[in-house]
Amino acid sequence: MAPILLALSLLLQFLVILPTISGWPVSDAADTFDFLLSRDLISAIQGSLKSTAAASVLRQQINKYSRAIDEVAGLGSDLPVSKRAAAACKIADLIFPGRVFAANDPEYQSEEDFNWSQTCWLPAACFIQLRTTADVAAALKVIRHVGTKFAVRSGGHNPNSGFGSIGDSGVLLDLHGLDTLSLSDDGILHAGPGITWGKAYDFLDPHGITVIGGRHYTVGLPGFLLGGGMTFFPNLYGLGTDSVKSYEVVLANSTIIDANAHENADLWRALKGGGSNFGIVTRFDIETHPLHNVQYSLNLYDPSDYVNILYATTQVQKAMETDSNIGFFLNVNPTVIIAGLLYADWPTVPPSAFNAFDSLKSFWGPFIPTTNGTIATLTSAINIGDFPAKREPYAASTKVDHALYVDVHERYLELLKTDMPSANLSYTIQPVAKAAVQAGEYRGGNSLGLEKVSQSWWAPLVEWFDDSTDIAAHKALNDLGNSVQSFAQKRGKALNYQFMNDGSYTQKILDSYGTRQVDTLKKVAKKYDPTGVFQTLQNDGFLLRRL
Numbered sequence: 002m003a004p005i006l007l008a009l010s011l012l013l014q015f016l017v018i019l020p021t022i023s024g025w026p027v028s029d030a031a032d033t034f035d036f037l038l039s040r041d042l043i044s045a046i047q048g049s050l051k052s053t054a055a056a057s058v059l060r061q062q063i064n065k066y067s068r069a070i071d072e073v074a075g076l077g078s079d080l081p082v083s084k085r086a087a088a089a090c091k092i093a094d095l096i097f098p099g100r101v102f103a104a105n106d107p108e109y110q111s112e113e114d115f116n117w118s119q120t121c122w123l124p125a126a127c128f129i130q131l132r133t134t135a136d137v138a139a140a141l142k143v144i145r146h147v148g149t150k151f152a153v154r155s156g157g158h159n160p161n162s163g164f165g166s167i168g169d170s171g172v173l174l175d176l177h178g179l180d181t182l183s184l185s186d187d188g189i190l191h192a193g194p195g196i197t198w199g200k201a202y203d204f205l206d207p208h209g210i211t212v213i214g215g216r217h218y219t220v221g222l223p224g225f226l227l228g229g230g231m232t233f234f235p236n237l238y239g240l241g242t243d244s245v246k247s248y249e250v251v252l253a254n255s256t257i258i259d260a261n262a263h264e265n266a267d268l269w270r271a272l273k274g275g276g277s278n279f280g281i282v283t284r285f286d287i288e289t290h291p292l293h294n295v296q297y298s299l300n301l302y303d304p305s306d307y308v309n310i311l312y313a314t315t316q317v318q319k320a321m322e323t324d325s326n327i328g329f330f331l332n333v334n335p336t337v338i339i340a341g342l343l344y345a346d347w348p349t350v351p352p353s354a355f356n357a358f359d360s361l362k363s364f365w366g367p368f369i370p371t372t373n374g375t376i377a378t379l380t381s382a383i384n385i386g387d388f389p390a391k392r393e394p395y396a397a398s399t400k401v402d403h404a405l406y407v408d409v410h411e412r413y414l415e416l417l418k419t420d421m422p423s424a425n426l427s428y429t430i431q432p433v434a435k436a437a438v439q440a441g442e443y444r445g446g447n448s449l450g451l452e453k454v455s456q457s458w459w460a461p462l463v464e465w466f467d468d469s470t471d472i473a474a475h476k477a478l479n480d481l482g483n484s485v486q487s488f489a490q491k492r493g494k495a496l497n498y499q500f501m502n503d504g505s506y507t508q509k510i511l512d513s514y515g516t517r518q519v520d521t522l523k524k525v526a527k528k529y530d531p532t533g534v535f536q537t538l539q540n541d542g543f544l545l546r547r548l
């Protein structure tokens with residue numbers, strides 16, 4: 002409640018001082034009145050106010066201002082496109098003083114360099130730091146009224162340029178200040194979009210519980226959960242998104258609503274994998290699980306033994322179909338292969354599922370030795386820090402097949418011969434068992450259109466430093482990604498699904514969900530964003546407009 006009151010008081014203060022701001026023409030002031038507190042924003046904010054005395058006073062003030070708005074209604078702005086972002090920044094600066102950063106501000110550079118991948122280190126007409134849901138509603142109001150391009154950034158870990166970044170013809174809404182975190186008596190974690198998985202795990206660890214989240218400390222909740230969410234043990238409780246009980250969403254018209262199994266259930270299901278097509282999520286209510294004790298080791302192998310390592314991988318995947326406590330990933334690099342061998346318990350003898358890896362002669366030693374820990378300690382142990390580099394990802398999925406894995410790896414070896422100074426081409430195999438798909442259905446279903454088969458989600462990635470490598474890196478990555486799909490087709494092991502969180506801007510991720518899912522997503526977007534703000538003004542993303 003307190004943040005909403007604070008934001009409102011800022012809006013109200015602004016309305017009082019507005020006519021006296023020197024150099025601000027009266028008609029602009031009236032216009033600003035119109036969009037700052039127009040009817041739908043008022044009803045959104047009033048809807049959030051509970052029945053305290055302070056809220057009642059505030060409501061009276063809002064009503065007073067709303068009458069004033071009626072008097073100035075109809076003075077729409079009609080700025081040329083080239084001036085819209087700058088106008089939005091100017092107005093935002095009045096509403097959020099000290100939190101709007103343009104090129105000359107000292108904070109500008111750190112805002113520009115916030116994202117994980119340097120491909121996203123883009124300028125913006127301004128970066129606007131938001132702290133509350135009401136801030137987001139007001140900012141969207143400004144954006145919509147002015148008609149400027151915008152992008153939303155939370156954890157900043159999506160490597161696709163222009164998704165959580167924009168360029169100087171638009172404004173960037175920075176949500177990392179919405180970092181509330183609490184646990185209610187019913188075991189639900191309430192987290193703002195500024196929270197990262199490491200923070201969520203550390204917060205829950207003393208309670209002996211966890212949430213189904215990311216495997217990297219600094220990844221943000223929003224992009225991860227809106228894209229599905231591959232986790233350490235997907236087969237126990239499904240993907241990350243399957244455990245979201247409710248979303249608080251600011252819609253394009255600045256209305257604030259909840260989406261869950263009981264209210265706006267169509268939106269709830271669409272948000273579970275449908276990306277940033279419907280609104281800005283300002284709170285995630287996430288089911289916690291009694292998943293605490295975790296045994297893990299990360300082992301290093303000689304990559305020349307790839308035939309046997311890939312065979313061992315298929316054996317672990319087979320075992321995962323009958324034991325959902327097994328977690329696994331294989332990360333393949335030019336000079337080393339890393340296997341993550343995980344178990345959701347503290348067994349006294351190593352799980353037999355990993356025997357195929359134990360017997361490999363190519364074992365070089367542990368990167369992390371066998372440890373009895375928790376999800377929180379595992380995430381911290383893997384957290385080797387983020388270093389600046391350019392990155393491009395790719396997503397493909399296939400059925401499990403040793404011969405296919407060997408085909409892909411041999412193409413990978415060919416591609417490593419490409420001249421790519423300073424580049425590292427790698428790929429990761431992430432297993433998903435039938436149980437993971439079933440767990441999602443059990444929790445109300447998601448938008449992903451997954452087939453209920455044992456599958457591998459492939460994540461080729463290229464990282465590089467040198468601008469002169471841009472083209473070669475892009476080509477090699479896409480060749481590897483396409484090879485996964487084409488070899489899978491040849492061997493009858495292809496799957497359509499492409500995982501949004503590992504997806505490239507070059508891919509048609511939503512198409513891969515299937516026609517039925519896409520039709521539903523389109524209907525939901527039309528219902529909650531009838532004027533298409535998130536399709537037309539949002540800079541980029543895995544948007545329905547790409548279909």
Ligand SMILES: Cc1cc2nc3c(=O)[nH]c(=O)nc-3n(C[C@H](O)[C@H](O)[C@H](O)COP(=O)(O)OP(=O)(O)OC[C@H]3O[C@@H](n4cnc5c(N)ncnc54)[C@H](O)[C@@H]3O)c2cc1C
Binds near residue numbers: 154155157160219230
């Ligand atoms: C080191 C690393 C490890 C990773 N590990 C995993 C993993 O284990 N499992 C996995 O599934 N993925 C993983 N990912 C992928 C990651 O989940 C995606 O890149 C995800 O998009 C990042 O989310 P973010 O909030 O940090 O990113 P951002 O770049 O801030 O946002 C990603 C997208 O979501 C939109 N968005 C952001 N906030 C909101 C919001 N509040 N409402 C609506 N839209 C919003 C943005 O506009 C953007 O399009 C990893 C990525 C990295 C870099």
